[in-house]
Amino acid sequence: MAYSSKTIEQAVEYLSKFPGIGSKSALRMVLYLAKRPEHEVFGMAEAIKSIKTKLQVCSECGNLSDSPLCSICASPARVKQLLCVVEDFKDVLAVENTAQFKGLYHVLGGLISPIDGVGPEDLNIPKLFERIKTNHINEVVFALSANMEGDTTTYYLSKKIKEMGIAVSTISRGISVGSDLEFTDEITLGRSIINRVPYEL
Amino acid sequence: MAYSSKTIEQAVEYLSKFPGIGSKSALRMVLYLAKRPEHEVFGMAEAIKSIKTKLQVCSECGNLSDSPLCSICASPARVKQLLCVVEDFKDVLAVENTAQFKGLYHVLGGLISPIDGVGPEDLNIPKLFERIKTNHINEVVFALSANMEGDTTTYYLSKKIKEMGIAVSTISRGISVGSDLEFTDEITLGRSIINRVPYEL
Numbered sequence: 381m382a383y384s385s386k387t388i389e390q391a392v393e394y395l396s397k398f399p400g401i402g403s404k405s406a407l408r409m410v411l412y413l414a415k416r417p418e419h420e421v422f423g424m425a426e427a428i429k430s431i432k433t434k435l436q437v438c439s440e441c442g443n444l445s446d447s448p449l450c451s452i453c454a455s456p457a458r459v460k461q462l463l464c465v466v467e468d469f470k471d472v473l474a475v476e477n478t479a480q481f482k483g484l485y486h487v488l489g490g491l492i493s494p495i496d497g498v499g500p501e502d503l504n505i506p507k508l509f510e511r512i513k514t515n516h517i518n519e520v521v522f523a524l525s526a527n528m529e530g531d532t533t534t535y536y537l538s539k540k541i542k543e544m545g546i547a548v549s550t551i552s553r554g555i556s557v558g559s560d561l562e563f564t565d566e567i568t569l570g571r572s573i574i575n576r577v578p579y580e581l
Numbered sequence: 582m583a584y585s586s587k588t589i590e591q592a593v594e595y596l597s598k599f600p601g602i603g604s605k606s607a608l609r610m611v612l613y614l615a616k617r618p619e620h621e622v623f624g625m626a627e628a629i630k631s632i633k634t635k636l637q638v639c640s641e642c643g644n645l646s647d648s649p650l651c652s653i654c655a656s657p658a659r660v661k662q663l664l665c666v667v668e669d670f671k672d673v674l675a676v677e678n679t680a681q682f683k684g685l686y687h688v689l690g691g692l693i694s695p696i697d698g699v700g701p702e703d704l705n706i707p708k709l710f711e712r713i714k715t716n717h718i719n720e721v722v723f724a725l726s727a728n729m730e731g732d733t734t735t736y737y738l739s740k741k742i743k744e745m746g747i748a749v750s751t752i753s754r755g756i757s758v759g760s761d762l763e764f765t766d767e768i769t770l771g772r773s774i775i776n777r778v779p780y781e782l
Contacts, residue, residue, distance in 0.1 A: 383674065384644060384645070384646060384651055384652050384653055384673065384674075384677070385636065385645055385646055385647045385651075385652075386647055387628075387631050387632060387635045387636050387647050388632075388636065388645060390628050390631070391628040391629060391631070391632055393628075394624060394625040394628045394629075395625070395628075397621075397625075398610050398613060399609060399610075399613055400606065400609075405601070407671065407674075408600060408601075409599050409600075410632060411645075411669075411670060411671065412599060412600055413629060413632045413633070414632055414633075414636055414645065418633045420598075421629060421630065421632060421633045422630060422633070423595060424595040424596070424598075424629055425626040425627070425629045425630045426626070427588075427591045427592040427594075427595045427596075428592060428595075428614060428622060428625060428626045428629065429622065429623060429626045430588050430591070430592065431588060431589075431592055431611060431614045431615055431622060432614070432615075432619045432622045432623070434588045435586065435588050435589065435615055443585060444585070444586055444589060444612075444615065445585060445586055446586045446587055446588050450585055450586075451585050451586075452585055468612075469612060470608065470612065472585065473584065473585075473608075476585070
């Protein structure tokens with residue numbers, strides 16, 4: 381598109397780099413900003429800059445954080461012997477929001493995927509083994525996506541961790557809360573039968 | 582959601598203000614930025630700031646521009662006696678992209694809409710009449726949306742402009758190029774029959 385303004389053209393070019401944002405959505409965003417007060421637009425620009433200037437990777441778990449040690453690793457209230465292995469920051473958020481996990485996290489930064497050329501050496505794995513050894517971890521919970529890459533990664537890591545004599549578990553697969561049995565795919569339904577749990581009254 | 586990082590929380594808060602962007606999309610945008618090189622993220626922040634610092638409203642037509650007079654009004658190649666009335670900047674872009682209009686624009690900045698409390702006094706209308714008088718305009722083309730607000734605005738303005746003895750036209754309504762007759766609504770089809778044009782071989 382030929383914009384009559386270089387300023388708009390440049391802003392559209394930057395904003396349309398976001399995943400899922402095309403040039404029409406980007407233009408809508410620019411026109412929205414043009415109508416907002418200056419302090420709000422400047423605040424947004426500063427917040428975007430601070431993603432690069434303030435955000436760090438936690439030296440312990442690999443989570444995104446405002447300090448060298450993230451708030452979860454630094455918290456005295458967390459169980460230090462229990463580790464939950466996740467793919468990325470979004471998964472830490474998802475598990476945290478359940479309020480059901482009281483241990484620490486370990487963020488891999490990806491999953492093993494031979495098709496995409498991602499091997500164990502590309503992930504935050506050496507640090508995982510270091511933490512297991514030095515922190516007397518007694519259980520590692522895998523909370524990875526229920527797809528081929530997630531299953532491969534869980535298999536690869538759990539084999540090595542079990543050899544160290546440490547308990548390994550995975551989050552349960554089964555039918556989602558609220559979903560109809562007839563619309564559940566057979567693999568999920570099959571797994572939920574194999575992994576059935578005692579019914580408690 | 583409880584974010585482990587204030588930086589992320591703040592950036593998500595700002596980005597989710599964009600129309601159509603929720604907190605999940607905003608988080609995806611923040612995580613995307615966290616992976617991009619610093620110069621790119623800083624460039625985006627500057628581009629956002631420049632929307633407020635560099636962008637101006639053209640003193641002549643009301644279009645968004647980098648200079649007091651927009652590039653279209655300043656161009657010696659445009660026909661100065663022909664005006665196209667549009668709602669906003671996006672519509673200027675849309676008409677420009679057809680490469681079928683060689684005159685100048687006039688951006689109203691909205692449409693007359695009694696339901697939303699927008700009257701003629703809230704729009705860029707006095708300047709339109711001033712331009713018609715001082716620039717010896719001989720035709721005004723209305724290119725407004727084909728809805729109630731667009732039709733009301735066209736009616737209100739064209740009545741006044743005709744009284745000044747100046748030709749008024751509207752862009753034609755009809756079935757879209759490439760669309761099936763059976764799926765066209767009856768009002769559009771009816772209008773396209775009334776406004777039929779001689780078929781030229």
